[in-house]
Amino acid sequence: MQIGDVARRAGLPTKTVRYYADIGLVAPTDRTESGYRSYDEPALKRLVFVKRARAFGFTVNECRELLGLYHDKSRSSADVKRIAAHRLEEIEAKQRELQSLHDALAHLVENCRGDDRPDCPIIAHLS
Amino acid sequence: MQIGDVARRAGLPTKTVRYYADIGLVAPTDRTESGYRSYDEPALKRLVFVKRARAFGFTVNECRELLGLYHDKSRSSADVKRIAAHRLEEIEAKQRELQSLHDALAHLVENCRGDDRPDCPIIAHLS
DNA sequence: TATATTCCTTCCGCCCACTGGAAGGTCAAG
DNA sequence: CTTGACCTTCCAGTGGGCGGAAGGAATATA
Missing domain, CATH: 4.10.810 (Virus Scaffolding Protein; Chain A)
Structure with a gap:
């Protein structure tokens, strides 16, 4: 997927997806030869995850923490609960x-x- | 009064008083020869007014409108009520x-x- | 009178989480 | 071969200030 597709599917503006890439919150999976960002399904899921977390009012840095826990299969639910x-x-x-x-x-x-x-x-x- | 005095008496940071002067919200009454801002009692009252309005969450531009009505002796309370x-x-x-x-x-x-x-x-x- | 302190000035950049726009490159369809 | 829809980077602005630097001005003390 290129940025427009993933943005549409995540329900986010392209600008925002690009911004999340810039600040290292959700990196694109890859770049094409011509420099286009490309995203796969897990990356789309991360964007959706961030969108929902932002809707709860979590800051971008809290989203970063939550994303870390989301991917950490040995996480403690206590850590998630503390943030929430x-x-x-x-x-x-x-x-x-x-x-x-x-x-x-x-x-x-x-x-x-x-x-x-x-x-x-x-x-x-x-x- | 110079800026530090008026800021203390209004309960605002000097930085904020200077900012309000910059954006034309509450202008200093005068400047000394050396460029110091000076404020009189009515100006202090305007600062206090703005402080209270900001505490209600009125934007700076709403404060501008409210200040206008505050000084307008022929105002209609309807105008104030509409904003509030x-x-x-x-x-x-x-x-x-x-x-x-x-x-x-x-x-x-x-x-x-x-x-x-x-x-x-x-x-x-x-x- | 010299110095130290405290106040004041302007200017620049930062905060948050984007958003808008300009200038220009890329790709598929007609 | 051009059009149009994409994409790129970079710059600037949002609101309401805050922090700090560099330097001038006023005052208290030695």
Whole structure:
């Protein structure tokens, strides 16, 4: 497969696949004589793996670690769990942050009349 | 006040205050002969305003709009409310996204034994 | 007065994970 | 033989700053 095919099949932009090759995250299997990147099925699977991991919000470096574990047949599930649990904590922290932001802002928005007069609790709160 | 004073009083890094000056968000009141930025009380208030707006996650450009409304004595609270409601929707969208991410990942983490054996539902899900 | 310290200035590059675009090479079909 | 769809590399930009270097300015101390 050349880059366009593998990108389509993985559901990623070609630019992204090329970027992953550049940073050494998912290397192409080979290069043609004319320099075209070529990918085989396992490489496609790695791209799909990375796409799913990114969708969970794992950083590129975490994806690198996870890919390592993915290929390590003697891995410990504890190592995978540690990385995932860390990401889960980050998500939960972000959720708490957004919740308090939401509560405060929703309260202000509710109390703003939203008419053509200037007085506004939102501006008052920011001032 | 010179930049260090105003930054301390606003609770912002000097670098950030300088950056806000560069992008024309909060201009210094004046410059000394030797080129030092100088800020008066209203400028300090603008910095504090921006700091609070940024804490709500408003973008720098939204802060620009909000600052405009802040100074516009004939503003309509409807304009402020529109911007804030938009931000609120973004927050809610992000919350929904994080919630589904959280549910999926939490489920996987719960079902991962986290021992020294290789089989792992997290890896399985990504594969 | 000399020096040391602390502040300030501008400028450059880096962060993350891409994305867009330009300039040019390659390959199959018509 | 040309067209068009691919591909290549390289450069620059996104948002919202942060870190550091080189050098000027103001002030405190010896």
